[in-house]
Amino acid sequence: MPPGIYAVGSPDARASVVVTANYKMTYDLVRSTLRGRNIWILVLETYGINVWCAAGKGSFGTRELIGRIESANLKELVDHQTIILPILGAPGVAAHAVTRKTGFRVRYAAIDIADLPDYLDNGLVTTPEMKKLSFSLRQRLALIPVELVHSLQFSLPASMVTFLVGWWFRGTSFGLAAAAALCGAVLTGTVLLPILLPWLPGASFAFKGMLLGLLGSACWTWAMWPGFSPAAIAAAALALTSISSFYAMNFTGSTPFTSRSGVRKEMNIALPVMLAALLAAALLCGWALFS
């Protein structure tokens, strides 16, 4: 949807101005939340990206906001000097620079759009609740489909190859068991980890994923017992745990509390361990197949 100024109801010169991104879902939600009021909505050009990501990348930013205030002729439209922004847009917007350039004062309202009506009714006061970033089970569940779709580009070809290799050497049921194990490891990292996140011990996502991976490998071993040699089981446990741990680590990007320095630190430790484990798994696997 095109950036610019939009009206909810029939706003006049005293109506509040709410700023948002041109991510369609966000805009629609802002509109429907404010239904029944008279409000201006200033939509920034974020190229269809949500407020948080666009603020991080800079498109929901100082320059865009200043330009949009000017091109929408906001000064002529309203006789006050306040614009209301989402708190999650703050990483991109230097409020003082906007004021200096346009005269408009920036008020960071709330994190959740659902809090906007209360904020407006309470005389533009942000309660502590409104600025608390949550990451509830429901929010984590909503992310799972995205994680799954992202993982398909690896899990589909990899499980095919795993099946073919297993089938070639040991027959269909072996191939299926190996491919199922691989899919299980991916699901452990992409589905179980988001669900269980607050309850898993440790701070590092890779470590949490490793614990789940070990547990998954144990289940798989138990289910397959005694069809596989110890070397094959060890290879599977190493590979599956690495895969689970990798996908768990990937979930850092979907959470609203992991810092860049923290992710970098855990990657520096986890990636070499994963690579070493995969290499060991490959060697053990070769040994199991050819001995």
Place this chain on the structure above:
Amino acid sequence: MDKVRYLKNVATLSLDAEHCIGCGRCIEVCPHAVLILECGRARIVDQDACMECGACARNCPVSVLSVDSGVGCASGLLSEWLEEKFSLRFRGGC
């Protein structure tokens, strides 16, 4: 959220409290209550909760806050690293 804590002693957030003018903007924009206003100056009270989003530093009118900001995203960092080292490019990410 109170239950989930990320790695300790890594956040790069720093504050030069001496030159803080106590406007409170940083407290307003921080989604993790890392800072408080005390005796007219900002103070970091929960450094480990900082996710380095950079909102406080960006909104500080006197630039007394600094943080190496960016997105804490493993696949993002990985593709950055691959691009840097091997000039490989991947689509997707956050």
